Amino acid sequence: MEESAFIAALRDLATHPAARGLGDDAAVLEVGGETLVLTHDTLVQSVHVRTDEDPADIAWKLVAVNLSDLAAKGAVPLGLLVSHALGAGDERFVEGLREVLAAHDAPLLGGDTVGGMAKRAWGCTAIGRASHAPVPDRRGARPGDAIHVTGELGRAMLGMEERGSGSANDLAYRRPTPLLAEGQALAPHVSAMMDVSDGLLLDCWRMAEASGTCFELDSRSFPVAEPARKDACVRWGDDYQLLFTAPEGASLPVLATRIGVVRPKEAALLVIDGETIQNSDGLGYSHRA
Amino acid sequence: MEESAFIAALRDLATHPAARGLGDDAAVLEVGGETLVLTHDTLVQSVHVRTDEDPADIAWKLVAVNLSDLAAKGAVPLGLLVSHALGAGDERFVEGLREVLAAHDAPLLGGDTVGGMAKRAWGCTAIGRASHAPVPDRRGARPGDAIHVTGELGRAMLGMEERGSGSANDLAYRRPTPLLAEGQALAPHVSAMMDVSDGLLLDCWRMAEASGTCFELDSRSFPVAEPARKDACVRWGDDYQLLFTAPEGASLPVLATRIGVVRPKEAALLVIDGETIQNSDGLGYSHRA
Structure with missing residues (x-):
């Protein structure tokens, strides 16, 4: 099955x-x-x-x-x-x-x-x-909300390549840090939140789908660890950053990057740089074979 | 390890x-x-x-x-x-x-x-x-307590042999019943309680050890599904009956069989029919290789 x-x-x-x-x-x-x-x-x-x-x-x-x-x-x-x-x-x-x-x-x-x-x-x-009710989940993104992600994506990917070196990337891969304090600080401010375990784009797709909305992203804003390999950085998993939506202009207690805006759901779940993504194949790491 | x-x-x-x-x-x-x-x-x-x-x-x-x-x-x-x-x-x-x-x-x-x-x-x-505090565990058996077990042991063993027949034993093996109502009823009355998952004798050994006591059992009292194979019935796992200790003579809300008495710990953890059991090898099913 x-x-x-x-x-x-x-x-x-x-x-x-x-x-x-x-x-x-x-x-x-x-x-x-x-x-x-x-x-x-x-x-x-x-x-x-x-x-x-x-x-x-x-x-x-x-x-x-x-x-x-x-x-x-x-x-x-x-x-x-x-x-x-x-x-x-x-x-x-x-x-x-x-x-x-x-x-x-x-x-x-x-x-x-x-x-x-x-x-x-x-x-x-x-x-x-x-620590806060209602407890955030991936279903609460509302049209007009801004989409944010913490940290830099792709560190775990680079870390796998540098495995055993003891570098910051190596540690990001081998010893990921769950963002507990950040999640608790953000909970009262977000409309939806999840951790990025399977790649930013795939998790954006999933949050848009769960919320019944469309996520419109601007790839120039993606915070990546290696700009020359941006595509890979936003498709690789294991970063455990927090992806969340919040009202546009909300004052946030945690440093994060605004990567797009939530739109009403029409045909698409995900639009990147004006281009509609037709399905979730290739967006990220799908480990549940 | x-x-x-x-x-x-x-x-x-x-x-x-x-x-x-x-x-x-x-x-x-x-x-x-x-x-x-x-x-x-x-x-x-x-x-x-x-x-x-x-x-x-x-x-x-x-x-x-x-x-x-x-x-x-x-x-x-x-x-x-x-x-x-x-x-x-x-x-x-x-x-x-x-x-x-x-x-x-x-x-x-x-x-x-x-x-x-x-x-x-x-x-x-x-x-x-x-449903009751303190929550029963396997560490509370006290010298002088009576040792009890619910139900009949060996049903799962017989059920494995009758597998697929649809018999009561077959169901006991394939579809064990957790004794939730019985456990809740017993909790206020017991000094120690655990479920019998790996065989009556091995679980008696474990409860005696955790409680720092010696369990003295009378094999004639063991409630088994097939008396001719009593030894196997009390060593086979998967029965999920409740093993518990309670003050001698306590009025119990659940039908159970008294199989022995708790003694102060001396050399042995387990004595059956007056014979000291030296170690737990062969007492039951040890699936944690």
């Missing part, structure tokens, strides 16, 4: 209002006067992580991508559950876990271990407490 | 009081005046589920084993996150998921899908609300 068909089938099962988590967004759950945010991601060897990856980097990325999902909700981490496939380099995995937990003050709450996997996989669930 | 060594290394990382979830127990987290219970389990093809298993049964078991962990905490399910490895029979997986969610009134909140797995794996996180 195609991933999109599978998600569509799940949506039919999920009538609970918290079930926005299907697909990519985190789940939002009201419990005892608190708003909780739950997210789950799995990394598979040779799909999401290279087979020669340092297990410490795998542990870091596993936790960071989940914390990044919390960041996009403006949530404060409460803790993590980690599912670990036992195998070579487990000591390094524990070391990476120690580092990422300390770096983001996120306690490890539990999890399980599994053995016997031909191709190893790791799962993580993060739980957080929303 | 051995699973036990890995868990020990994780314990060093997990200083948060909710981190009792490391190893097998669920995590317990106080948020906004509520006590939340979080559990995560992964099923791996040909390790935890047969390669020829109906994906509908895999979905059922995936959710049921997590709900069973909530049951042992006396928790009311709030929702589930499911991580699904795409592949053959996805329609059946969705169908099984539909059935298990409906049977236990547990909403699907979110999750993710992964592709490209040589050997498929599925993960599930369940979140629940504790």
Whole structure:
């Protein structure tokens, strides 16, 4: 079954209002006067992580991508559950876990271990407490809003090429930083927010689609790490910057680049430099085969 | 790394009081005046589920084993996150998921899908609300308490042999029932509780160890589905009955069989019919290779 068909089938099962988590967004759950945010991601060897990856980097990325999902909700981490496939380099995995937990003050709450996997996989669930209601999601972009993205795109791409060098790009690839403080600061100001995990253009497409709008982008404004390879920088994933929309002219507490404007949905979901993008093929990294 | 060594290394990382979830127990987290219970389990093809298993049964078991962990905490399910490895029979997986969610009134909140797995794996996180404080765990057995187990052991073992027959045992194997109502009813009465996932004897060993006590069992009292194969019935996993301790003579709201008594810890963790068990090898199913 195609991933999109599978998600569509799940949506039919999920009538609970918290079930926005299907697909990519985190789940939002009201419990005892608190708003909780739950997210789950799995990394598979040779799909999401290279087979020669340092297990410490795998542990870091596993936790960071989940914390990044919390960041996009403006949530404060409460803790993590980690599912670990036992195998070579487990000591390094524990070391990476120690580092990422300390770096983001996120306690490890539990999890399980599994053995016997031909191709190893790791799962993580993060739980957080929303800092602002309503909790931002990818569905709230409104015509007239400005579209923004934090940071520079393409750092993870360059970092993969410079892997092991210890450069800033190498760290951006191996040790991505979930933008927790930025997400919490932005939450009261945005109409929609998500993290850029699969490439800026693909994630713009997805936010436009979820919001029932058209995103009109100006490629000259794209903040990229290597201008000569701008096209690649905005199609590569793993940057974990925050993509968000906010009313035009709004005063924002976080440095970000305005890359376009939200338009009413007509035929297209995405227009770049006046050119209509017909479908999402080639816009980014689609790892859900 | 051995699973036990890995868990020990994780314990060093997990200083948060909710981190009792490391190893097998669920995590317990106080948020906004509520006590939340979080559990995560992964099923791996040909390790935890047969390669020829109906994906509908895999979905059922995936959710049921997590709900069973909530049951042992006396928790009311709030929702589930499911991580699904795409592949053959996805329609059946969705169908099984539909059935298990409906049977236990547990909403699907979110999750993710992964592709490209040589050997498929599925993960599930369940979140629940504790119905009673303190939340029972495996560490609370006290000398003098009676040891009880619900139901009959060995049904899943017989069910695997009768697989596909549609018999009660077949259903016990393919479609285990998490004892949610029983766990909630028992929570105020027990000193320790866990679900029997890896065999009665092994789980008695684990509860005795976690509680710092010795469990003295009388094998004549073991409630088994096939008396002629009692030894196998109490070593086989997948029954998802509740094992608990309670003060001797306590009035219990759920039918259960008294199988022994808790003693102070001396040399042994487990004594059966007066015979000391020296180590946990062969006591049950240890799937965490």
